[in-house]
Amino acid sequence: MTLLIEQTLNGIQLGLLMFLLAAGLTLVFGIMDLVNLAHGSLYMFGAYFCASFTAWTDSFVIGALLALPAALLLGVIVEVVVARKLYRRDHLDHVLATFGLILIANDLVRLVWGPDGRRIPLPAWLNQPIYLTPDLPYPTYRFAVIVVGAAVALFLYWLVTRTRTGMWIRAGASNRTMIGALGINVELLFTLVFGLGAVLAALAGLMAAPIVTVSIGMGDNILILAFVIIVIGGIGSIKGAFIAAMIVGMIDTLGRALLPDLLKTFLSVAAANTAAPALSSMMIYLLMAGVLVWRSTGLFGARG
Amino acid sequence: MKRGLLASAALLGLLSAPAWGQQSIKIGFISTYSGPQASIGQDMRRSVELAVEHLGGKMAGKPIEVIYEDDQFKPEVGKQKSEKLVQQDKVNFVGGYIWSNVLLASLKTVTDDGDTILISSNAGPSQIAGELCSPNYFSTSWQNDQTPSAMGQFVQDKGIKKVYLISANYAAGKDMLAGFKRTFKGEIVGEDLTKWPDQLDFSAEMSKIRAAKPDAVFTFFPGAHGVQFLSQYAQTGLKGTIPLYTAFVIDALSLPQLKDLALGVPGAQSWVNDLPNEQNKKFVADFKKKHGVYPSFYGAQSYDTIMLIASAVEALKGDLSSKDKLRAELKKANFKSLRGDFKFNNNHFPIQNFYIQDTVKDADGNYTLKTVGVAMKDAKDAYGDKCKMK
Numbered sequence: 001m002t003l004l005i006e007q008t009l010n011g012i013q014l015g016l017l018m019f020l021l022a023a024g025l026t027l028v029f030g031i032m033d034l035v036n037l038a039h040g041s042l043y044m045f046g047a048y049f050c051a052s053f054t055a056w057t058d059s060f061v062i063g064a065l066l067a068l069p070a071a072l073l074l075g076v077i078v079e080v081v082v083a084r085k086l087y088r089r090d091h092l093d094h095v096l097a098t099f100g101l102i103l104i105a106n107d108l109v110r111l112v113w114g115p116d117g118r119r120i121p122l123p124a125w126l127n128q129p130i131y132l133t134p135d136l137p138y139p140t141y142r143f144a145v146i147v148v149g150a151a152v153a154l155f156l157y158w159l160v161t162r163t164r165t166g167m168w169i170r171a172g173a174s175n176r177t178m179i180g181a182l183g184i185n186v187e188l189l190f191t192l193v194f195g196l197g198a199v200l201a202a203l204a205g206l207m208a209a210p211i212v213t214v215s216i217g218m219g220d221n222i223l224i225l226a227f228v229i230i231v232i233g234g235i236g237s238i239k240g241a242f243i244a245a246m247i248v249g250m251i252d253t254l255g256r257a258l259l260p261d262l263l264k265t266f267l268s269v270a271a272a273n274t275a276a277p278a279l280s281s282m283m284i285y286l287l288m289a290g291v292l293v294w295r296s297t298g299l300f301g302a303r304g
Numbered sequence: 305m306k307r308g309l310l311a312s313a314a315l316l317g318l319l320s321a322p323a324w325g326q327q328s329i330k331i332g333f334i335s336t337y338s339g340p341q342a343s344i345g346q347d348m349r350r351s352v353e354l355a356v357e358h359l360g361g362k363m364a365g366k367p368i369e370v371i372y373e374d375d376q377f378k379p380e381v382g383k384q385k386s387e388k389l390v391q392q393d394k395v396n397f398v399g400g401y402i403w404s405n406v407l408l409a410s411l412k413t414v415t416d417d418g419d420t421i422l423i424s425s426n427a428g429p430s431q432i433a434g435e436l437c438s439p440n441y442f443s444t445s446w447q448n449d450q451t452p453s454a455m456g457q458f459v460q461d462k463g464i465k466k467v468y469l470i471s472a473n474y475a476a477g478k479d480m481l482a483g484f485k486r487t488f489k490g491e492i493v494g495e496d497l498t499k500w501p502d503q504l505d506f507s508a509e510m511s512k513i514r515a516a517k518p519d520a521v522f523t524f525f526p527g528a529h530g531v532q533f534l535s536q537y538a539q540t541g542l543k544g545t546i547p548l549y550t551a552f553v554i555d556a557l558s559l560p561q562l563k564d565l566a567l568g569v570p571g572a573q574s575w576v577n578d579l580p581n582e583q584n585k586k587f588v589a590d591f592k593k594k595h596g597v598y599p600s601f602y603g604a605q606s607y608d609t610i611m612l613i614a615s616a617v618e619a620l621k622g623d624l625s626s627k628d629k630l631r632a633e634l635k636k637a638n639f640k641s642l643r644g645d646f647k648f649n650n651n652h653f654p655i656q657n658f659y660i661q662d663t664v665k666d667a668d669g670n671y672t673l674k675t676v677g678v679a680m681k682d683a684k685d686a687y688g689d690k691c692k693m694k
């Protein structure tokens with residue numbers, strides 16, 4: 001039983017991290033209709049900024065807090081210099097240009113930080129387990145990720161559903177031309193959304209960094225997952241991204257945790273040991289395929 | 305157009321080939337020089353450079369030319385680069401290869417060429433020790449199963465009854481578990497193979513380990529993955545509760561990052577930096593003087609690759625025209641290996657000792673490894689029978 005609770009927490013933690021990454025991606029995709037493959041690079045830069053600031057200030061928390069405005073600045077620069085010129089072009093141009101950005105970002109990091117990965121040392125209080133119940137220890141850091149992730153998710157919910165900016169964002173996701181016609185400063189809105197996406201990606205990157213090492217190209221793999229999430233959740237929908245991220249986080253974790261034992265009930269041990277890892281890494285893609293067959297716009301697609 | 309490009313590339317290749325007579329000994333060296341595992345490639349390259357330096361830049365009076373190629377940690381890229389080395393650069397030897405999956409993808413390209421000898425400086429997949437063995441393949445490392453077998457023996461001798469196994473899901477990771485099970489006779493209470501190389505977060509597996517309540521955990525995660533595994537093991541509170549035994553997790557490259565996390569976690573290896581032979585003392589001292597850090601076993605095995613080549617080239621006085629003679633000379637392993645002398649098994653894998661290592665601090669306060677015992681003496685790999693070579 002405690003094992004199941006623990007694995008559920010693991011799933012939530014993974015889901016929240018991916019939600020942060022997917023939220024920015026789905027906003028940018030939904031509102032500006034921009035396929036931004038370089039979103040993973042913002043994730044990577046968040047981690048590298050945090051690594052440098054942590055080394056500089058000797059505190060992970062301060063390092064993280066400094067990395068976020070740096071990421072915002074970077075996001076705004078990318079929007080103004082590159083992304084803005086792409087909105088009127090078609091998706092193929094987006095893919096080409098932002099793929100180019102990935103290559104530039106990876107080599108830029110190699111130039112500035114060198115080819116080796118970096119580890120972000122956690123302060124002692126985060127680097128040990130806390131006891132949720134006497135026989136359920138859980139890594140403090142992962143618990144902190146859950147708390148921060150949940151707080152940010154709530155903030156986004158408030159921002160999108162309760163504020164005027166949120167109304168623009170929702171309107172933008174539904175009908176871009178219309179909000180322009182209504183006299184909203186679309187250019188500013190786009191810069192704002194892109195910057196917000198960059199901050200969220202950087203937050204995901206720097207929170208993942210102590211768990212998975214800061215390295216060149218760290219965002220490239222996870223970006224695929226983020227795309228899976230926004231496709232499942234429906235493009236442009238924050239709610240969809242949240243629910244899809246939680247489902248994907250859960251399925252990935254529980255798949256790794258339970259599938260081997262499940263398969264062993266009807267397969268030989270050797271066969272189960274071979275099949276389980278392969279199957280568990282496939283499951284989220286199977287889920288995506290299933291959702292697409294059932295609803296081609298995703299669970300909460302903003303546009304029909 | 306494409307054909308024209310290819311043709312001109314081929315022409316350029318011909319032009320750049322050195323004139324006959326003043327030929328150099330050409331060695332291609334494939335490793336990972338970019339990405340999160342780049343520090344391994346750097347250590348290997350430094351060791352190759354040191355070997356060339358110790359040889360005075362020459363083998364049998366001919367200049368040594370080493371061409372380094374980056375496999376980017378990907379099998380398909382490794383194969384492409386191997387093709388480039390064999391077909392375009394026409395190297396005499398291809399060395400290197402950290403990863404078993406990269407080596408398996410590249411194997412045939414090199415060994416079936418007929419003019420090129422492959423010497424693995426690290427990877428030792430069971431397939432190549434067995435049915436895929438080739439007269440053109442040599443190893444200056446080990447067969448994958450051997451190091452974990454040594455660890456399994458050590459764990460068995462300690463009287464440990466229940467072990468949980470966790471490893472990476474690729475060729476080497478599977479060999480590691482097979483090797484461990486060959487010598488450990490107790491109960492295996494759980495076994496995980498994690499997605500390689502993308503999975504760096506082991507939360508689900510850590511929770512399973514705790515729930516399975518084993519007496520010990522055995523793990524294989526090379527490079528950056530091992531660092532993550534150990535730090536997460538500590539974050540979850542498992543370190544200090546369930547003892548951890550490792551293969552290829554703790555080495556000179558991961559120690560500066562692991563620091564205290566590595567204390568009390570034994571590993572097994574066929575080379576440790578404190579082995580007392582003369583050539584090893586010189587290698588470690590010169591490496592430290594040049595780079596300020598300890599060399600790793602990856603580096604030591606790469607150094608041995610160059611020295612093995614040198615021994616054969618010297619014996620043939622630089623005449624590599626007869627491949628039969630070249631193979632016969634290589635087979636003798638007539639060189640001063642950093643691990644001490646060894647012989648080749650019928651499948652061209654070394655027959656050698658395996659040591660248990662522990663983490664200690666040296667006189668300057670740096671973390672380093674220390675030999676604490678011999679786990680296996682003159683160990684032969686388990687796949688020689690499946691190889692048709694005599």
